[in-house]
Amino acid sequence: MIDFLFQTLWALDATLRVATPLMLCAMAGIFSERSGIVDISLEGKLLSGAFVAATIASLTGSVWLGLMGAICASVMMSLLHGFACITHRGDQVVSGVAINFLASGLTVILGIAIFKRGGQTPTLSSGERFRPIELWFVDALDNVPVIGTIYRELISGHSLLVYVALLCVPIASFILYKSRFGLRLRAVGESPIAVDSAGVSVTWLRYRALIVGGVFCGIAGAYLSISHGANFVREMSAGKGYIALAAVIFGNWRPIRAFWACLMFGFLDAITSRLQDIDLPLIGEVPAQLMSALPYIMTIILLSGFIGRPSPPSAIGVPYKK
């Protein structure tokens, strides 16, 4: 029984760590898609952020500069994306694919040029990363049964960026639903001409949506390379950008729901390795690949309209022409 509790705690703990980059990228995806821009390039922005964070942290020894750098890199990619699909009204998917390619190439090329390690950045020492933080009262609560354990194992002890990510979800939700910017952003994804006729600039709104997304992806990238990991490795985003997109769709383009989807996908990932040794009743041994494919399968089923009807923003995918 105690063992089961620990297993669960461990699983949830791992879930949070896996889900952190997902939820940040999902928030980014929600902002761009809600403004009417299909965002296939979450992957590329994530990767760029990871690379720049690790590089700057390694060169300067400062995690904070690394974080700033990651955000800048990701925002620059977003601006490029915007330049192509907003200003020049290019196809949003094509420009997104281009961003991903550029990120894949540039991160390794620049990495080799600077560090000459075949694309990797040097491993960061403890001081150059975001270390786990013990929250207040951890010791005091140790004597409380159950809750104390949960507090120590699950809630406390994550790196700063995990808490930042968890904060980003309600922040994103607040901005989207309670601020002027959020109202206009949601409006422009439904009907750009209504926004135009209300006297608000569609172009500037969409650029801002992309920039906000860039910030979130930058933080996610920094998490990958200077918090969760200790350096940058080529293609270290490993498809997380696409899973985040799946979470956005699964959450029906709403921050809180997407957050739960990220947790769910993170959970699946976390227990994959555990389940390999366990024989589930009826099913037998579950192939690890099936588990890793589950987020995609679920998204496809959702998209086909078999479980609920996804309702994307009405004007998504169409460049705005007066």
Added chain:
Amino acid sequence: MSVIKPLPRWADLILLPFINLCTAFFVCGIVVYIIGENPWDALMVMLKGAFIYPGSLGYTLYYTTNFIFTGLAVATAFHAKLFNIGGEGQAYVGSLGILLATALFAPFLPALFVVLLCIICSALIGAAWAFIPGYLQAKRGSHVVITTIMFNFLASSLMVYLLAGPLIQLGQQSPQSDLIPESAQLASFETFFSLFGIDITSSPLNLSFLLALLALFVFWVLIWKTRLGYEIRAVGKNQDAANYAGINVPKIIIITMTISGAFAGLLAVNEVMGVQHRAILNFTAGYGFTGIAVALMGRNHPVGIFFASLLFGALFQGGAELDFEFQSITRDMVLLIQGMIILFSGALAYMFNPALSKIFNNITKNGANDD
């Protein structure tokens, strides 16, 4: 207010893409310069590595074969205004078709039939992998871009499971299938030419290159010479008018995606039957995504696709040479070039259009004034 005339046809089809290509290379050249190498030298090494050095042409054309298949896949879908990003997955599962066909037919049938059946089966499985996203788009409105991306990941998971599990070659640690029987293996060009006593340098280039050329021809006939092709193009250009003309738009969407997947599936013929002689992990290695760049550059036309495929084949092979000769440059440079080409030939394709139109307008105006 004067009306700006559209660009003449030749400028639109050749000059503009050429300018976009040059811009892409120019920006890459800047990156090369920033990391401390000479862009011109790099370009020369790439060219030599792609065409001049012994065996290089063979390698280039081997890559070209793959790009023709994936490029055709994307181009077919583009004609119906559909974006098939699923080439990777469709090509990957195409290999299952080959393995299946060899298992079923190789023991009983002569080599020629086995090869033909393998080709058909790889196309069929690739088609099936694209059929579902096509169906979902046509009947349920699910965006084909998202579903094909998901299916790529599904293919990846599926193949890892199969190649590391049920299909694994006994005794091997790395995930790969058994060797396919000799009757299913396609001869390389080297072998083929040696039959005639001609000696050429060894390379992975094999007879599937001829299949690729045939596929280009079939594509041309299909899109421009058949009624189905007419309907596909109509749906791509104006769905309302297609409706008016009595065309069943959902049906065309499904058929187009299926054909698209079939082309992608043929990539497995090159890799599995012609080169590796087995299914290995990740043999699609980015060919599917490159197909997007190929289709965009080639303007969805067989001649354009051939030359774009050749360009990318040269890039891949030249990239390998770059990697070899330069300390600070690896094959990842190709990814950068690819990204730039997709950016300038795809998303920003018409960025230079206004400037170019003005130039042409001025030329024709001056020409008229001379009369």
Added chain:
Amino acid sequence: MIDKAKKTSGGDTACYILELQKISKSFGLVQANKNIDLQIEAGTIHGIIGENGAGKSTLMNILYGLHRADTGEMLIDGTKAKIKSSADALALGIGMVHQHFMLINRFSVLENVMLGSEGGSLLSSGKIATVNKLKELGQTFDMEVDPNALVSDLNVGMRQRVEILKALKGGAKILILDEPTGVLTQQEATQLFDILDKLRANGVTVLLITHKLAEIMAITDNVSIMRGGEMVGHRKTSNTDPQELAELMVGRKVLLNVEKPKAKPKEIALNVNSLGCFSSRGHKVLDDLSFHVKAGEILGIAGVSGNGQTPLMEILSGMRKPDEGYFEILGKKIDRDTKVSPFTMRENSIGHIPEDRHKHGLILGFEAYENMVLGFHNTEMTGGKKLLDKNHMLMHAAERMDEYDIRPRNPKLLASSFSGGNQQKIVVARELYKNPKLLIVGEPTRGVDVGAIEFIHKQLIELRDQGCAIILVSVELDEILGLSDRILVMNKGQEVSTVNGDDANPKDLGLMMAGISQGASN
């Protein structure tokens, strides 16, 4: 020519709240507005009337900043104004309620009204103020709405109210309403007019854009008439009447007297029985429509655009299914359960020249010879058995181009490169080639030059004399009068009246089309 005989009341120019001087606007080769002069007095309801395509909406969009005029000036309260975007217009006190509502369906009324004038970076502060303002406006103008209702749940009349409230909340002194009653029921329209009355009483200036004469007479103080992109007259409403306005609207164009021998109608080719159909919004767009057409006659369907003609043509050509009733075409009965497609209709010798050649009739990205077989691409018209025979198609196209004098004579030219008239000729040539027994024609000469108009009209008459039954839908009354053997007037999806071509009177028809009179004078 601008008729200033009965000018609007009021003295010096300085007291005009809005003045337009020599406004012109072209879209490519089409001139939508030509040298428009307009003077609006403060605190009045000023109507702008004209047929579809007269240029009214373009003019209003220029005023609201959605388009930029090529030439001309706008003066607000005597001062020159530069309106480059809606934000500029709003700042100058101009508000607009568009024909197609600019509302976000997923948002609540409150959110829609706040959009663009939220009153702060956080919504919470603005919300209370807006709710109060809405209440205040609602009471003043008798326009109450529930701020928390979702727009998608509101009926059309309420949605329009939200649009008006949004404009008023923004402090609009000039309110433009573009075809406001097109989607309203009779009751809702009356309510709207009460609101406009109250607005006027409160000093708001209203610009009412409409093609409905009844509305102009009922509510406006002054009226300006547009035709063919130009202002053709200004009147004080009390000094004019519907007949005069109808005449100015429809105008005395070049009456194209086609040589029309007497029709010799034979058996009934098309019989329409209680046809009904609903729009995707649930409105009834065709209501219990019944008529027949005989072989060898032309039935003209007259009516202002948007009164059911488009759904009717779509149903008859197989593009759409009827929801109620049925029709019998050349012996075949078709109701909501029958499987039809435009393809089967064509196989059964039915031709269809659609009213929107850019949307349906042609694929602009295809070359002329490919467009010449659109809809017939599965037949022997393309030459080969299995494959398309390009040479055959080119020859076929070249022959048609000769026959119809389509210029330039190049079958390989993209359809988009041809002028409107020649594009239309391609469509006509294609649909008439197989000598259909029934032809459905919509707006055959819209955007077509005079020479091509004459040609197309001649073709239609010839086809009729060969025994074809023709349904001609057109908003051009002259065209209907010139070609039809019988005329059916449609309004709000129903038949108003059917008259014989010889007995038809343009004034009466105009009044019937405008929804004023209910029956034929004969």
